[in-house]
Amino acid sequence: MSNAEIDRQWTTRLRRKAAGKLPPEKLLPDTQPSYVASxxxxFGVATLASLGVVIFTGCILAIRGPQWWHGSQYGHFINSLHLWSVEIFFFTMVIHLWGKFAMAAWRGGRTLTWMTGVVTFLASIATAFTGYASQSNFDAQWITTQAKDGINATGAGAYFNVLNLGQMLMWHIVLLPIAAVVLTGLHVLLVRIKGVVPPFEDDVQPATQKVAVGE
Amino acid sequence: MATILSFAAIFPLNTLGHYIHWHWFYISVANLIVIILMVVTFVSALLLPFPGRRRRKENQ
Incomplete structure (x- = not known):
């Protein structure tokens, strides 16, 4: 195979494009700008860490099932970890959102980074809602009967029936987590490609001072 | 089990929720506490010094 043919392959072109956009030293950098020491x-990393706990505890709940999480001590414990990691996830994500809004973090060609964050936030709300709807207890029954009229009023009720436990559970453990995790991954990759947004005073000149990661 | 019951005694959850109602403003106390905690955390994150920041500046 000639070099010209190799250059034309989609795998070669894709690899070169990916390596050009995101070289390894940019994907896992040794240093960060000094303004990041705040x-x-x-809160972005705190959101990621709590998302990890949410997914891990959610996997355990999926393996053991509702009888276990309602009827055993360890089930209650993992169920509570799942709930409280979601609380911390939203707590830290909202503070991350406030901080980035105050920094106008969409500056410097970071529009897509901002927008993937916005859509991830919306997907997370939908994931949390379907989680409340699929608890299989009286709380879930109350929430879904209250929500059905609102959802039906939008016209989405024909496709998204909150009283259908099986459908809500599938949305909660398959479709929406995939969306949330893929969007989060994209968001993090965009942060690595574009870098962390600098403070307003540093926006004119790129920051030159660097600090080692983990120092 | 005894530990769980003693925690249940400290945090009685089997009661009606508490709400604050002032004109159009209506919110549960639990949600209000979480929002206040978020605002306090946000302001603290802006004001509190980050560990090692001074040392880094001295090294540069």
Whole structure:
């Protein structure tokens, strides 16, 4: 196979494009700009960490099933971990959102980073809602009977029936987590490609001072 | 089990929720506490010094 033929392959072109956009030292950098040494920059990673706990505990709940999470001590414990990691996930995500809104984090060609964050937030709300709807207890029954009229009024009720437990569970454990995780991954990759948004005073000149990661 | 019951005694959850109602403003106390905590955390994150920040500046 000639070099010209190799250059034309879609795998070659895709690899070169990906490596050009996101070289390894940019994907896992050794240093960060000095302005990142502030508490307000930790909430994105805190959101990611709590998402990890949400998914891990959700997998255990999926393996053991509703009888286990309603009827055993360990089931209650993992169920509570799942709930409280979701609480921390939203808590830290909203502070991350406030911080990035105050920084106007869409500056410097970061529109797509901002928009993937917005859509991830919306997907997370839908995931949390279907989670409340698929608890299989009286709380879920109350929430879904209250929500059905609102959903039906939008016309979405024909396709998204909140009183259908099986459908809500599938949305909660398959479709929406895939959407949330893919969008989060895309969001993080875009942050790595474009870099963390600088403070307003540093926006004119790129920051030159660097600090080692984990220092 | 005894530990769980003692926690249940500290945090009685089998009661009606508490709400604050002032004109159009209506919110549960639990939600209000979470929102206040978020605002306090946000302001603290802006004001509190980050560990090692001074050392980094001295090294540069």
């Amino acid at each position: 508490w307000i920059y930790v």
